[in-house]
Amino acid sequence: MPDVVFSVDQSKSMTEQDVPGHNRWHPDIPAAVEVRPGQEFRVECREWTDGQIGNNDSANDVRDIGLDRCHMLSGPISVAGAEPGDLLVIDILDLGPVPQETGPVAGQGWGYTGVFARNNGGGFLTDHYPDPLKAIWDFHGQQATSRHLPGIRYTGITHPGLFGTAPSAELLDRWNQRERNLIATDPDRVPPLALPPNTSDVLAGTLRPGSVEFDKVAREGARTVPARENGGNHDIKNFTRGSRIFYPVFVPGGKFSGGDLHFSQGDGEITFCGAIEMGGFIDFAVDVIKGGMERYGITTNPVFMPGNVEPRYSEFVTFIGVSVDHDTNTNHYMDATVAYRNACLNAIEYLKRFGYTGEQAYLLLGSAPIEGRISGVVDLPNACCSLYLPTAIFDFDIRPSSTGPVSGDRGQAAVAS
Secondary structure, eight states: OOEEEEOOOTTSOGGGSSSOOBSSBOTTSOOSEEEOTTOEEEEEEOOTTSSOSOSSSBOHHHHTOOGGGOOOEEEEEEETTOOTTOEEEEEEEEEEESTTOOSSSTTSSEEEEEEOOGGGTOOTTTTTOOSOEEEEEEEETTEEEOTTSTTBEEEOOOEEEEEEOOOOHHHHHHHHHHHHHHHHTSTTOSSOSOOOOOOTTOOBTTOOTTSHHHHHHHHHOBOSSSEETTEEEOOOTTOOTTOEEEEEOOSTTOOEEEEEEESOOOTTOTTSSOSOEEOEEEEEEEEEETTHHHHHTOOSSOEEEOOSOOOOOOOEEEEEEESEETTTTEEOTTOHHHHHHHHHHHHHHHHHTTTOOHHHHHHHHHHSOOEEEEEESSSTTOOEEEEEEEGGGBSSOOSOOTTOOOOOOOOOOEEOO
16 A cells, blocks of 8 residues: 555544644645655545545535535645646545545545536526435445435545645735625625635644734635646546546645545536535555646646546437527527536436436436537527436436336435524
8 A cells, every 4th residue: 555645533633633724825825745656555534524524414504504614635745856836746546535435524435416506606506406415325346326315326436536736825916806806796696706816724734823824825725616727626437546647846845735535426516516526545656747737738727638447438418508598588609607507407407307316317427427419519599508418327218218207205315403
């Protein structure tokens, strides 16, 4: 087994670890450890909310979640010899839930998919499903089942939702300025257009709360919700075993860190608190390409080569969406977001015919290994997106036929009281 360079005791909050992680991006957060090019190592990860979600049949914990604490990132990890302008070469060797453990924290034999309430972040379909929801998934090797979505069993593509390098002070300032400018265009929007820095529930690695250094990170540190130039919260389901990622380096050592491990996810992670969230471990190998940012033009986002590990689903029912608001008969010119939203809504409406509630279908599309594709963005005025739903994940036939859909009592997702 590779050396564990960042360890997590799953019985403790990230704030109580011997070496805490962090939940803001900032160049002044000290590295927790240094590794060398060519080294293979293991990073242990806390579930992204730090254990706020329980294995139960209520979504009250999703409703009441404190998002200021998120994400809980393991690291930073400094790479010897890495300098601004280089590329970190990160190979994902292995990853999974917490090994040989069962318990009350996601990753200890189970995980969850959630939908946030509209006033607490919402989701891709928040206009249609504004209330908190949750589904618990039990892990069976590479497969998952849920008491909240009966009749479904699938193989997940386990992956990290979030890893990246630390921004430079200049890049951090650019992030904060452009996101403040965006918020200013509609400051009262619910959910907000972006999350600016705030000083609530900040975790800054080994920096001591109340110190000058900690206070600076708390004032300036960027929230970890979106993907940015450093990588960050990409939520790409094919970031799995065998993947190689090339991350831009903006500070000495790179200060690589992350977490937000997923047992499975559909393209788009449309529920936002989506995928199947868990804590666990991830094994890496690391190298450095000197001057790689300029040599390869990799300056505004990482580049990655996907691994070859994924479920062998070969038959799909595919749902189409175009950039039209059908309720108001309004075109949204070449808007792929509207088109993919319609593809998701079409899939949900279809699954309701088999007895699932809309809430259950929404949770399924956020967590199962569906494939979302931008199918056409040149045929004005309508962008076209498609959603591929594997038929084999159901224990009944969902293909259209002359006999019609066979409905049944399929229960309900966990909802809030």
